[in-house]
Amino acid sequence: MSDLHLYNSYTRQKEKFEPSVPGHVGLYVCGPTVSGESHLGHARPYITFDVVYRYLTHLGYKVRYVRNITDAGHFEEEGREAEDKVAKKAQLERLEPMELVQKYTNLYHWGMHMFNNVNPSIEPTATGHIVEQINMIQDIIAKGYAYEVNGSVYFDVKKYAEKYPYGKLSGRVLDDLLETTRELDGQEEKRNKVDFALWKNAPPEHIMRWTSPWGEGFPGWHIECSAMSSKYLGTTFDIHGGGMDLLFPHHESEIAQSTIAHGHAPVRYWMHNNMITIDGRKMGKSYNNVIKLTELFSGNHPMLEQAYHPMVIRFYILQTHYRSTLDFSNESLQASERAFRRLWEAYEVLHKLQHPGNAEAGDPTLDAQVKTWCTECKEFMDDDFNTAKVIANLFELAPIVNSIKGGQIAQTALSAETFKLLQETFKVYLEDVLGMQALQVQQSDKLDKVLMLLIEMRKEARTRKDFATSDQIRNKLAEAGVLLKDEKDGSVSYTIE
DSSP: OOOOEEEETTTTEEEEOOOSSTTEEEEEEOOOBOSSOOBHHHHHHHHHHHHHHHHHHHTTOEEEEEEOBBOSSSSOTTOHHHHTTSOHHHHHTTOHHHHHHHHHHHHHHHHHHHTTOOOOSBOOBSGGGHHHHHHHHHHHHHTTSEEEETTEEEEOHHHHHTTSOTTTTTTOOHHHHHHHOOOOTTGGGSSSTTOEEEEEEOOTTOOSOBOOTTSSEEEOHHHHHHHHHHHHHOSSEEEEEEEGGGIIIIIHHHHHHHHHHHSSOSEEEEEEEOOEEETTEEOOGGGTOOOBHHHHHHTOSTTOSSOOOHHHHHHHHHTSOTTSOEEEOHHHHHHHHHHHHHHHHHHHHHHHOOOOOOSSOSSHHHHHHHHHHHHHHHHHHHBTOOHHHHHHHHHHHHHHHHHHHHTSSOGGGSOHHHHHHHHHHIIIIIIIISOOOOHHHHHHHHHHHHHHHHHHHHHHHHHTTOHHHHHHHHHHHHHTTEEEEEOTTSOEEEEEO
16 A cells, blocks of 8 residues: 555664554554653654554555543552542542543543544553453463462563563563662562563552452553553554553563464564654653653743743654754744744745646756655655655755745746645645644634633642742743733633723
8 A cells, every 4th residue: 555664673773564453553642641741751652643543544554543641540549649639538538549540541532632642542541441451361370381479470581581582672671670670569479580570469548440350459550551452443453652661661572462362573663753852862751851842831840041932842743853853942843833833934825825727837957856856755654764865855845945935946846746746745644634623713712711720720729738839830921911800709811901
């Protein structure tokens, strides 16, 4: 169906993409752990694989895109941060974890909508698939590759490695892992330090717990994705995506447990996007350098010089190939904003132009060059989804468009066929495949949602008596010309000056 080649992280080489079922693609991407707000680092995988989904669909494939929500096990519901945000009564009724899940899932969906990401075909939750996970664990135990200790179940990595290449995806060596694995809770229960949990016994204070053959507990992080991907995509599916930080232990563990459960490797092509860094360091909570999406869109963060539109963030991410490191800076984001405005303005100009209809090009050299730049866009996308090169070619074409508008180049310089190709190229690649939208369109229909989110954050701050944050939100909005008014009934209205 296509000449698409993609880089397979498992084999470390580009391979021609051939789905297991002709015309159909099964795509699974690890979704968020909804224990907090999504940040700029999270934006990259979801924008990357949104483009993968869009391009596969553009090629004519029927794609089933599954992206999960991790709301159990790996979800840190015991975090003290959550305690202040939920009323004591809700905590006593054991509602707190799922309230947090719903809050941050809603925020995540809002962020994906702001980025113009297409919704996945299926979005399963870990808590909705406990039965499937328990069944899978029982199967692995029955096959002799897992063991139960004190109500917890662990996967026997050392036994697995006697027959299968554990560590091939991540490039890890088992003997090194046995020596360097850090001490974690429950290590004394394991046969080997590198063994990972399929099920964990729940201590008394653990709120999220389920009944299992091994007692009350909760699933391990890795088993969730194996159970959900196999349920909706089958025991062998085409593409599994995620960030490079998931290579080990998450994806390596997925391969191991799925291979035992199903008798064969679960995935044909593994795809991993690289990290967004700040001053060369990975963005993450442990480095205290996280910029949340709400902060990006509002500009309310010490590292930000201004607010950045979601389309500017999307464009900034897609200007770099997904397997390359992307380093954050205000300068690069501001440059992306200027560049995107120029490109979109050229697209709008081109959309309004009409060709006189001459079959022959008045400038055969220019006509051939334009045709080459247009046709190369497909070649670049077929070469491991190289959005950076596609954007570079669109920038080559934009001055041609502007020159036609300004009269420096006659419309008859291009043949009718090439002019139509030029229009189609901008439409297909800038809008359909890269998923870009006009800045003003998003601003007009989504400004209310952004403001209501900030108003809700201010309300939460006031509830927990964090008046410094509440005042900061009000003052920042006032600086931007948005005046809040607290009504007598407790609601908040706003006016824009």
